[in-house]
Amino acid sequence: MLTQDELKRNVAMAAAEYALTCLQPESVLGVGTGSTVDFFIDAIAEHRHRFRAAVSSSERSTRRMRDLGIEVLDLNEVEEMPIYVDGADEIDHQLNMIKGGGGALTREKIVASVARRYICIVDESKVVERLGAFPLPVEVIPMARNVVSRRLRALGGQPVLREGFITDNGGEILDVAGLDIPAPAVLESHINDIPGVVGCGLFAISGADLALVSSQSGVRRMQRPGAGGADTIQS
Incomplete structure (x- = not known):
């Protein structure tokens, strides 16, 4: 049985692989905050030469990225980003989310609004039929x-x-x-x-565009209904 940290690390690695398919040398990457995002930052830092810089939704993530050699820009310097990667405390099958367990919800929402696609990364315990169990x-x-x-x-x-x-x-x-x-x-x-x-x-008026969900059997994708059909397994 994989531990929760191992599940988080697996989905973070899958998210880094996905992010690299969206990033160009001039791209700015949007990065959220939280324990799963910490693993994502560690994974993407190895490829920091593949994109220009990042924008962060929290001082915590900013410090972690700068310590790993990733340039972090102020959002006021950025007009758009191809993707924003962040976790969630709950996510339903329509990709509506509850976020803010770490307290960065407002900045997360602001940074996400500049990105063309929102990629949510979670372990399977965060997927719910209906939001609201998490305060x-x-x-x-x-x-x-x-x-x-x-x-x-x-x-x-x-x-x-x-x-x-x-x-x-x-x-x-x-x-x-x-x-x-x-x-x-x-x-x-x-x-x-x-x-x-x-x-x-x-996060429902503008929810996630894609969720990567880590489980004991691997990492699967959840698409917003009508945007790609059934879940598929992420290799």
Whole structure:
């Protein structure tokens, strides 16, 4: 039986191989954050001469890439990227996601918006039939913490402040349990419209384009419905 770290390493290696098919010497690579992405950074660093630079969604990933010799640009210097590679805390079969367990959800969403394709890398434990078992992270401006919490409770959620945590943007995180999410894009839009919300961890208005899922039997691809048919095994 493969350990979770071995599953993460396998999908990270598959993602690096896929990324290299999309990158040119002048390309800028979008990179997310998290433990699975750490393995991806390690894998892609061996091929840093194959692309120009990267843009990162977190200070953590920026430090790791620079330590491995990858140039990291500010997003303001970049007009587009061929792909953005990141993990997820949950992903459904329509490639809607919950993200933000590491607290970088807002920057992840911003960087992903510049990429032509979003590649999600996960182990099989993150694939769900319906989002919501993982508490939904919501980044808020600190002065709005209580008013946003009241609005989230009105939606049926149970928000809890992530104690002692401040995002790279200076915001706070409310982790919201108990939400029923039959229509992820609708709920994402609703939460985004609450005054004081910087961003929420639902990635459904713009979900992933492709998911690479690591399992005991290998790494498989999940395509958005209508964008390629059944899952295939990644060699």
